[in-house]
Amino acid sequence: MNMRNLVCLAGSAAFAVVAFGQQPTLTVSNDHPKVGETVVIEVNVSPNRTTKISWSKQGDGDFATGTQNQAAVKFVPSTPGSTVIIVCDVSIPGRQDHPSTKLVVAGAQAPAQPQAGSPARSSAPAHHGGDLALADMEYMVPSGYMGDAMTENNGAAILDTGFNQGCRQGSPSCIKIEYKPADGKVGWAAFAWQRVIDGSDNWGQSPGADFSGGSFHSLRVYAKGIPDTAGLFPKVQFKSGGNVAPKYSTNRASYAVAGLTVQLTGQFQDYCLSLSGRDLSNTVSPFTAVVAKAGNTQTIVIILDDIRFSTESCN
DSSP, X not given: OOXXXXXXXXXXXXXXXXXXXXXXXEEESOSSOOTTOOEEEEESOOOOSSOEEEEEEESSEEESSOOBSOSEEEEEEOSTTOEEEEEEEEEETTEEEXXXXXXXXXXXXXXXXXXXXXXXXXXXXXXXXXXXXXXXXXXXXXXXXXXXXXGGGTTOEEEEEEEXXXXXXXXXXXXXXXXXXXXXXXXXEEEEEEEOSSSSOOSSSSOOBOOTTSOOXXXXXEEEEEOOTTSOOOEEEEEEEOOOOGGGGGGOOSOEEEOOOEEOOSSOEEEEEEOTTOOOTTBSOSEEEEEESXXXXXXXXXXXXXEEEESSOOO
């Protein structure tokens, strides 16, 4: 099998443990595997007393090795025609990095067959025609860690893109954000998906994606919350666009939309940000989730699923 080096899609620019100033990379044995075929993914970082490594996945399949403090893991996909994202979280004193890679499994995905006597059910969350899932946007990864999600602020917020408990029906995995405001320093945390084609993140140093031809009218995300010990549900804000630093003004984002802070419930609700009339020609960061200490005094846990650009307008 051919080995392919992938630029590490991470949360910061330099990486002290990589020799000679090279950018961190992932190596994958085969990014178009067959069902049941073992894929080896390796990061060019070695775990030690101060460097911690954790692997997670978003999609169907299982790790055939441990996922904690391993420089290399083995993954076996289970569904033909599916897409799997493998994320490697690397933590060293003063910083965090989150390299990721996408596996496209060979074959065609078979439609789900209902059992006799039971109603037919979709094998995946229903989309409006022409919708584009965040996971299918090329080079879009959750590399923009902000606020208390940053290591220098104690890394009080954690992102798990391969969470697989309590996801929407038909979703093999979803996204979990857990934030402990008491452990942080600034009272808020955010995770931004960015288009990273070179380097480890993109705050405007690289062009965004051009979605202007997709007839998209909204960004939609299903979200629910886990109540705290007092029975209160968490609050969250969703954003799309923006996230370009002022020094990259020549590549500024072509739009920015911020929703209201909403209080989640214990059931998935479809939240919508209107993109109607927006110029999507330079989308550096299509989605950001923000949580804050204000109104959230205890541990905040939110679950996100089926994030997508939609051709349907908000109601």
